[in-house]
Amino acid sequence: xxxxxxxxxxxxxxxxxxxxxxxxxxxxxxxxxxxxxxxxxxxxxxxxxxxxxxxxxxxxxxxxxxxxxxxxxxxxxxxxxxxxxxxxxxxxxxxxxxxxxxxxxxxxxxxxxxxxxxxxxxxxxxxxxxxxxxxxxxxxxxxxxxxxxxxxxxxxxxxxxxxxxxxxxxxxxxxxxxx
Amino acid sequence: xxxxxxxxxxxxxxxxxxxxxxxxxxxxxxxxxxxxxxxxxxxxxxxxxxxxxxxxxxxxxxxxxxxxxxxxxxxxxxxxxxxxxxxxxxxxxxxxxxxxxxxxxxxxxxxxxxxxxxxxxxxxxxxxxxxxxxxxxxxxxxxxxxxxxxxxxxxxxxxxxxxxxxxxxxxxxxxxxxxxxxxxxxxxxxxxxxxxxxxxxxxxxxxxxxxxxxxxxxxxxxxxxxxxxxxxxxxxxxxxxxxxxxxxxxxxxxxxxxxxxxxxxxxxxxxxxxxxxxxxxxxxxxxxxxxxxxxxxxxxxxxxxxxxxxxxxxxxxxxxxxxxxxxxxxxxxxxxxxxxxxxxxxxxxxxxxxxxxxxxxxxxxxxxxxxxxxxxxxxxxxxxxxxxxxxxxxxxxxxxxxxxxxxxxxxxxxxxxxxxxxxxxxxxxxxxxxxxxxxxxxxxxxxxxxxxxxxxxxxxxxxxxxxxxxxxxxxxxxxxxxxxxxxxxxxxxxxxxxxxxxxx
Numbered sequence: 170x171x172x173x174x175x176x177x178x179x180x181x182x183x184x185x186x187x188x189x190x191x192x193x194x195x196x197x198x199x200x201x202x203x204x205x206x207x208x209x210x211x212x213x214x215x216x217x218x219x220x221x222x223x224x225x226x227x228x229x230x231x232x233x234x235x236x237x238x239x240x241x242x243x244x245x246x247x248x249x250x251x252x253x254x255x256x257x258x259x260x261x262x263x264x265x266x267x268x269x270x271x272x273x274x275x276x277x278x279x280x281x282x283x284x285x286x287x288x289x290x291x292x293x294x295x296x297x298x299x300x301x302x303x304x305x306x307x308x309x310x311x312x313x314x315x316x317x318x319x320x321x322x323x324x325x326x327x328x329x330x331x332x333x334x335x336x337x338x339x340x341x342x343x344x345x346x347x348x
Numbered sequence: 349x350x351x352x353x354x355x356x357x358x359x360x361x362x363x364x365x366x367x368x369x370x371x372x373x374x375x376x377x378x379x380x381x382x383x384x385x386x387x388x389x390x391x392x393x394x395x396x397x398x399x400x401x402x403x404x405x406x407x408x409x410x411x412x413x414x415x416x417x418x419x420x421x422x423x424x425x426x427x428x429x430x431x432x433x434x435x436x437x438x439x440x441x442x443x444x445x446x447x448x449x450x451x452x453x454x455x456x457x458x459x460x461x462x463x464x465x466x467x468x469x470x471x472x473x474x475x476x477x478x479x480x481x482x483x484x485x486x487x488x489x490x491x492x493x494x495x496x497x498x499x500x501x502x503x504x505x506x507x508x509x510x511x512x513x514x515x516x517x518x519x520x521x522x523x524x525x526x527x528x529x530x531x532x533x534x535x536x537x538x539x540x541x542x543x544x545x546x547x548x549x550x551x552x553x554x555x556x557x558x559x560x561x562x563x564x565x566x567x568x569x570x571x572x573x574x575x576x577x578x579x580x581x582x583x584x585x586x587x588x589x590x591x592x593x594x595x596x597x598x599x600x601x602x603x604x605x606x607x608x609x610x611x612x613x614x615x616x617x618x619x620x621x622x623x624x625x626x627x628x629x630x631x632x633x634x635x636x637x638x639x640x641x642x643x644x645x646x647x648x649x650x651x652x653x654x655x656x657x658x659x660x661x662x663x664x665x666x667x668x669x670x671x672x673x674x675x676x677x678x679x680x681x682x683x684x685x686x687x688x689x690x691x692x693x694x695x696x697x698x699x700x701x702x703x704x705x706x707x708x709x710x711x712x713x714x715x716x717x718x719x720x721x722x723x724x725x726x727x728x729x730x731x732x733x734x735x736x737x738x739x740x741x742x743x744x745x746x747x748x749x750x751x752x753x754x755x756x757x758x759x760x761x762x763x764x765x766x767x768x769x770x771x772x773x774x775x776x777x778x779x780x781x782x783x784x785x786x787x788x789x790x791x792x793x794x795x796x797x798x799x800x801x802x803x804x805x806x807x808x809x810x811x812x813x814x815x816x817x818x819x820x821x822x823x824x825x826x827x828x829x830x831x832x833x834x835x836x837x838x839x840x841x842x843x844x845x846x847x848x849x850x851x852x
Binding site: 300302 | 465508510533556558617846
């Protein structure tokens with residue numbers, strides 16, 4: 170262990186420069202969002218992830234955000250265990266009928282203001298699973314989606330750009346709560 | 349004569365089913381097969397339905413022989429396998445939910461994949477029936493003074509897939525765990541029916557994202573077997589290269605995550621960085637971090653990048669240089685060992701009875717590895733060991749992953765050294781239709797079974813993909829018994845069963 174720690178201490182860091190917030194993602198947000206972010210959140214965003222039917226490819230890449238190269242927590246982004254602590258719902262997968270209730274309940278358990286980011290091709294419109302008897306559709310079929318991150322699965326940098334874009338938009342009024 | 353040979357001696361195989369025989373079975377053969385499972389001479393490899401038939405794949409481990417028994421069920425019923433052989437239970441429940449075929453005498457008649465939320469019931473039967481709606485799910489009971497239940501999921505605290513775990517506990521000790529799955533059922537087998545071969549490959553690669561390469565190989569090999577298609581040698585070698593990269597990436601991720609579940613973040617930091625190195629190399633070589641879509645029927649979608657071989661040599665050397673330090677870190681951290689040694693023990697007898705594949709089986713003494721037993725190309729030309737341990741605890745499943753990463757590194761070296769030239773893709777012959785093909789491919793998690801029938805129109809008539817998790821999930825429930833609730837994440841991660849692969 171000493172050897173490993175010493176190498177980490179004296180070696181160069183693995184962590185890489187942050188990416189620029191994605192312009193396209195930023196535009197999508199500007200159009201879709203008329204509400205708060207930075208003013209309310211400062212530079213802290215608590216994320217609750219829900220797999221609503223994914224093949225687990227997206228989860229692997231979301232996991233990768235925590236590795237030393239991307240080190241997501243340095244941006245104030247962190248994954249939380251409870252929806253009660255979350256500002257943002259990160260949903261993956263086509264929404265299956267069997268997961269629809271759990272996804273919806275997670276969303277309603279989150280306090281406002283809150284955002285929904287749909288990650289991956291399936292979360293956009295059901296992807297290659299659209300049309301199945303078991304699939305409701307994309308996340309937008311159930312929840313108001315603020316941002317889509319494209320990709321199958323989206324690479325960690327794409328996810329990071331999308332999440333940063335949510336944080337970089339200043340001064341949005343508080344979202345009216347959905348009953 | 350081998351047990352399988354004896355079983356099939358009075359039967360006639362159907363035509364155009366490759367590479368192993370499929371026979372129509374009467375009641376006698378069906379029951380004889382169940383008897384062989386119970387006696388431990390044959391292994392249940394899969395059980396899946398069609399509109400009016402049930403197929404059962406059998407493996408004779410000692411002789412590495414495989415066959416499929418088909419029981420026609422015009423009346424919509426067939427004799428239950430699970431009545432005598434428990435590993436079939438959830439497969440029978442899934443068949444009933446999807447096709448409406450009843451297993452006569454089945455010990456468990458609860459629905460499994462169908463949670464009452466679909467717009468229709470028995471969606472793959474003809475015709476489907478109206479949905480009967482939500483019903484309470486009767487979890488198996490545990491009774492006694494002081495017992496209470498802890499319901500967990502489907503939404504969990506971490507970034508993982510959804511499933512429900514119902515713990516019955518006495519204080520801190522788990523008395524009984526029952527999992528309820530099916531939350532991520534996407535209806536893949538329904539989408540497969542009528543799809544063309546390219547769309548089939550796309551879907552097969554998304555059954556379980558972490559095993560996309562293994563699934564793509566299994567699907568491609570089944571298609572190639574059905575069409576008697578020849579695949580260039582180079583494609584086989586490149587496929588194996590992708591498969592071993594996938595195995596290393598997943599094992600590294602698992603080792604880190606298991607240790608992290610014991611709050612030992614240092615291992616997670618190192619392993620996740622190494623895993624990232626593997627994924628970046630995969631993206632540079634094959635154009636996708638998880639190598640999704642790299643393997644297609646007929647060969648590879650794209651050949652390895654021009655500088656790919658050199659890149660992978662450097663990656664291999666890097667991991668080989670750093671792995672011993674990580675193994676030593678694991679081995680010498682007593683606080684970590686305190687959590688893993690003796691935790692979540694899976695008995696060799698259960699692993700054998702359920703034919704558990706992958707690290708779950710091999711950490712409990714079952715040495716089956718499809719790369720060795722079936723020896724599909726190019727593994728018949730490569731030299732490697734199949735590590736087997738028999739402690740069956742979390743610790744053994746961690747060590748097995750270390751040992752398998754070492755073997756995969758050795759395989760990658762051999763693959764890079766011996767990579768044949770020539771094309772990496774061949775066109776698929778039209779083939780005679782209908783035709784059926786089958787394959788068994790070793791994913792990082794265990795053996796993936798692919799079976800398909802190509803119809804007269806050249807499209808997929810039926811495709812079944814059986815994840816290794818089907819035979820591992822029930823064992824997790826056995827392994828956790830008598831452990832404390834706080835050790836469940838460790839046990840669960842050390843099994844790392846696929847939710848999506850199981851739910852389909």
